[in-house]
Amino acid sequence: MDIHRSLAQRLADQHITTDLLQQLASTGPGALIIANRKAGEYRLTHHRYLRPTQGETVVYAYGDLTHDWDTALLISPHDPWDHITQAANTLAHTCLEWQPWEPITSTRRHFQGQLRQAMFEQGFLLLRRPMFTDRGGMHRLDDTYLDTTRPEITITIAVPYPEPDRGSPIITWCTRRGVFQGCTRSNSGQGARPFAQDVRTNITRVFDQR
Known part of the structure; x- marks a missing residue:
């Protein structure tokens, strides 16, 4: 049955189109391309529409496009x-194949979904596709946000995967204009x-003093 097909298999014959990417570019920060499990296709959405219970899989974002653009101009200046x-x-296809979204059903990431919504409420926009890593024996998913009140600042939050324990x-x-500004270590218990x-609060305190 189709329900047993992995997300990578469901979208194997689907493609991100140039038109979809141009819509991503025109939407600006917060724009995301997601793999939609139910429809079996890639769709454009925005950070404001992400909901903790939907388990969207973000495969490409506005920040990825701006990051890749200079390379694209060098390799293919005419197109x-x-x-x-x-x-x-x-x-996108590699992401769905190697990142641990499945094997069969998407893993619910309740805290990360709630955090994305809470960060939006605080004026941060999801900028890049999430990055999975297992370095140092810690499985984690990293989200990078743009601070809309200070667009030169990005925040990356590394959350234990698939779901943090209370004390994780x-x-x-x-970073500010691409320069590392420091890091903090806390837990999800709050x-x-x-x-x-x-x-x-920390961003305001640190950068208002400079």
């Missing part, structure tokens, strides 16, 4: 969109909204 489209599809460490680091509020 950078063609290169970007090929690269985005390769990245969460690592947050900040909940997603207080955590996001602390991020906003």
Whole structure:
């Protein structure tokens, strides 16, 4: 039955189109391309529409596009969109194959979903596709956000995967115009909204003093 097909299998014959990427570009920060399990296709959405219970799989984002654009211009100066489209599809399919979203059903990431919503409420927009890593024996999923009140600042939050325990460490680091500004280590016990509020408070405190 179709329900037993992995997400990678469901979307094996689907492609991110140039038109979809151009819509991503015109939407700007917060724009995301997701793999939609029910429809079996890639769709454009925005961070504001992500909900903790939906378990969306983000495969490409506005920040990925801006990051890849300079390379695309160098490799294919006459048609950078063609290169970007090929690269985005390769990245999306690879992401679905090697990242541990399944094997059969998507893993619910309740805290991460709640945190994404709480960060949006605090004025942060999801900028890049999530990155999975298991370095140092810690399985984690990293989300990178743009601070809309200070667009030169990005925040990356590394959350234990698939779901943090109450005392699990969460690592947050900040860059300003691409330069590392420092990191903090906390835990998920306080909940997603207080955590996001602390991020906003710390950013305001640190950068208002400079």
